[in-house]
Amino acid sequence: MRKQFVKTENYSRFTTGIQAVEQRGAAEAGMMLVHGAPGYGKSHIVGHWAAESRAVFLRANVDWTPKYFLVELAKVLRVDPTGTAQQLFSRLLERVVEAQTPIVIDEAEFTLHNGAAALEKVRDLSDRAEVTVVLIGMERIQQSIARHKQIASRIAQVVEFGASTLPDVEHACGQLSEVAMSPALMAEVHRISGGRMREVLNVIAAVERIAAINGQDSLDVADLDGAALSYDWQTRTPKAVRQARGR
Amino acid sequence: MAWNGLTILTALADGPRLTRQIAATLGTSSRSANECLRRLRQRGLLTSTEGNHQLTEAGRAALASGRQITSGPCDGAATARKGNNLRARAWRTMQIMEGSGLDDLLGLLCDGSEVDAERNLATYLLALEEAGYLTPMRQGSDGKRRWRLKRDLAGEQAPAWNKKTRVLRDHNTGKTYVIPRRKEASHAA
Numbered sequence: 001m002r003k004q005f006v007k008t009e010n011y012s013r014f015t016t017g018i019q020a021v022e023q024r025g026a027a028e029a030g031m032m033l034v035h036g037a038p039g040y041g042k043s044h045i046v047g048h049w050a051a052e053s054r055a056v057f058l059r060a061n062v063d064w065t066p067k068y069f070l071v072e073l074a075k076v077l078r079v080d081p082t083g084t085a086q087q088l089f090s091r092l093l094e095r096v097v098e099a100q101t102p103i104v105i106d107e108a109e110f111t112l113h114n115g116a117a118a119l120e121k122v123r124d125l126s127d128r129a130e131v132t133v134v135l136i137g138m139e140r141i142q143q144s145i146a147r148h149k150q151i152a153s154r155i156a157q158v159v160e161f162g163a164s165t166l167p168d169v170e171h172a173c174g175q176l177s178e179v180a181m182s183p184a185l186m187a188e189v190h191r192i193s194g195g196r197m198r199e200v201l202n203v204i205a206a207v208e209r210i211a212a213i214n215g216q217d218s219l220d221v222a223d224l225d226g227a228a229l230s231y232d233w234q235t236r237t238p239k240a241v242r243q244a245r246g247r
Numbered sequence: 248m249a250w251n252g253l254t255i256l257t258a259l260a261d262g263p264r265l266t267r268q269i270a271a272t273l274g275t276s277s278r279s280a281n282e283c284l285r286r287l288r289q290r291g292l293l294t295s296t297e298g299n300h301q302l303t304e305a306g307r308a309a310l311a312s313g314r315q316i317t318s319g320p321c322d323g324a325a326t327a328r329k330g331n332n333l334r335a336r337a338w339r340t341m342q343i344m345e346g347s348g349l350d351d352l353l354g355l356l357c358d359g360s361e362v363d364a365e366r367n368l369a370t371y372l373l374a375l376e377e378a379g380y381l382t383p384m385r386q387g388s389d390g391k392r393r394w395r396l397k398r399d400l401a402g403e404q405a406p407a408w409n410k411k412t413r414v415l416r417d418h419n420t421g422k423t424y425v426i427p428r429r430k431e432a433s434h435a436a
Contacts, residue, residue, distance in 0.1 A: 003353030003365070047343055048355050051336045057343040076342070078403060175359065201354075 001205055002176045008168040008197065010036075010161045011045050017157040018049065021132050028127045029156040033108075033145065034136045036161030039196035042136050043106050045161075055102035055134070060110035066121035069111070073103070073125075089125070096129040108135035109144070116148045123151050163195025172197070177204045179211040180218035185241070188221055192230050192239045203229045251275075251283050252292075256302065256310045259293060263301040289407075291416045291423060303421025333361055334371050338405030341396040346384045348393040374408050374415045378424040 014034060021032045034042050050057040056076050061068070070088045074081035079095050081088060096103075103122070105111060111119035119135075126133040135141070135155075146152050164172070169190040173181050181189070189207070193199035206229040211219055221243050228238035251273050258264055258272045270280035284300055287293050292306035302310070337352045344351065349369055357364045372394065375381050380401065381394035402419025409416075415424040 002359065003350045004357050004359050005355055007358075044355065047340065050343060051340045051356060052331075054331075054339065059345075075398065 001178060001201070001208055004175055005048055006168075006172045006175055006197070008041065008045075008164055008171070010041055010159075010164070010168075011048075013159050014045055014049065014161075017159040018132070018134070021156045024156050027130045029154050030126050030130060031123065031133045031135065031151075031154045032157045032159070033142060033155050034134060034159050034161065035139060035141050037139055039198050040161040040163065041197045042161050044197070046104055046106070046134060046136055050102075050104050053102060055104050055132075057104045057106065059106045060108055060118070062110055064110045064113070064118045066118050069118045069121055077101070089121075093125065093128055096125060096131055100129075100131055102132040102134065104134045104136065106136045108137040109141055111135075112141075112144050112148075116145075116151060119145075119148070119151055123154055126154065164190070164193070164197050164200060165195070166190045168197075169193065169195070169200055172200050173204060176201070177208060179208050179216070181207065182218075182220040184221040185219055185224065188224075188241050189229075192241070199230060206230065252287055253310075255280075255283055255287060255300075256292060256306055259300060259302045259306070260310055263299050266298050266300070269300065288418055291418055291421050294419070294421045305421060305423065333357070333364060333367060334408065335405040337368055337371065338396075338401075341381075341394075342398070342401055346393050346395045348387055348391050350387075350389075350391060351393075370410055371408050374413075374424075374426045375406065377426045378406070378415050378417075380406065 017032055017034075021030060024030065034046060036042055047057060049055070056073065058069070058072050058076065067085045067088075070085060070092060071081045073079075073092055074088060077092065077095050077099070079088075079091050083091075103126070105122060108119070111122060122133055122135075125131075135145075142158060145155065166187060170183070170186045173186045173189055185207070189200060189203045193203050207219060207224070210224060210227060211217065214223075216223065221241055224241040225243040226240050228240045230239040231237075232239055254273060255269055258269060264272075266277050266280055266284065269284065270277045273280055273283070284293065284295060287306070288295055290305075291303055292309055293300050293302050333356060336356050340352055340355055341347055349365065349372060352368055352372075353364060361367070372381065375396075376383070376394060380397055382397060384393040384395050387393055402417060404418050406415050406417040406419075408414075413426045413428060415426055417423070
């Protein structure tokens with residue numbers, strides 16, 4: 001399987017959202033929220049953008065406090081992390097204003113403890129430095145943030161990541177698979193994966209393994225009818241290719 | 248503007264200097280001085296911290312040899328160091344990810360347009376590991392190697408790697424490492 005980044009509809013929505021935030025009218029409304037169920041590629045897509053745009057990428061922890069956030073940010077920005085929280089904030093503010101580096105915070109649910117004290121510090125930094133902050137969280141984070149009016153008012157864009165669409169999966173199969181797949185088989189990859197890109201990659205790898213064993217360079221549903229390409233851990237059943245469903 | 252590399256190194260021989268002091272020595276603006284300083288930094292001859300510049304070991308050696316420091320090409324011996332090339336993006340990605348392997352980096356950074364990306368990054372990762380920047384982690388389910396970047400050693404700029412001379416140069420610290428070829432052979436195996 002080729003190892004490449006696949007531009008999905010989630011990616012397209014994210015980049016559109018980030019452009020809108022960067023061209024915002026109100027300087028202080030510089031926050032963006034990305035949320036969705038696990039496996040939909042939130043961290044992967046935002047990580048790709050962060051690497052391209054030289055953004056700072058932090059992963060919040062269960063025990064994050066405002067000071068913990070500041071120290072983590074200082075380490076990444078190579079700013080002296082010592083001193084009081086106030087001193088550290090001032091030092092960081094100077095650095096962030098100067099560099100105008102966007103900040104990404106993954107697993108942002110962990111910034112909501114203690115009345116969202118850590119997220120309040122993030123907001124303060126974003127307000128003063130006028131930098132873009134991207135928060136990544138699970139499905140319910142939007143409602144949790146909505147309870148904190150001052151923070152919610154700074155969120156300029158919300159992008160919900162959904163399951164990959166059939167065109168996404170077809171695009172991924174075409175770009176990544178070294179075995180040619182028929183449209184019907186790609187539809188089966190979409191069904192079996194449930195639109196989770198992580199699972200799409202696993203299924204493509206399984207298809208390639210079977211093709212290699214059988215010495216084939218292209219496959220259709222008929223070639224794989226009944227073959228288990230994945231496993232459902234909740235129902236403890238294999239997910240197999242169904243010929244009728246695929247056609 | 249004439250290239251002032253040797254003049255700057257000479258000015259730094261007695262100790263660290265600020266940008267404005269270098270500019271005064273050259274009789275130029277701080278902006279022009281910064282450009283010269285940047286090129287000397289790229290060559291690993293000096294390090295800069297918040298506008299304060301000092302010689303590295305390589306800078307002292309260059310000064311002692313008395314050779315003219317030019318801004319021109321150096322017959323392929325310069326370490327590749329573009330701000331947003333694949334290696335630089337991989338360096339930043341490794342600072343984001345807790346652990347990563349070659350496939351993770353390719354899957355996150357490449358779109359298929361890169362020339363020989365896999366070999367490029369594979370040799371870069373090997374050089375970083377040999378120089379002590381990467382800690383090996385448990386292998387992935389596919390048996391492929393994975394690493395964690397040592398955050399305390401990771402500077403802002405990606406260490407620059409010249410495969411021809413087998414030199415890895417960290418422009419954040421001025422340190423250089425010569426990576427033996429035999430390691431690459433065993434890695435590939």
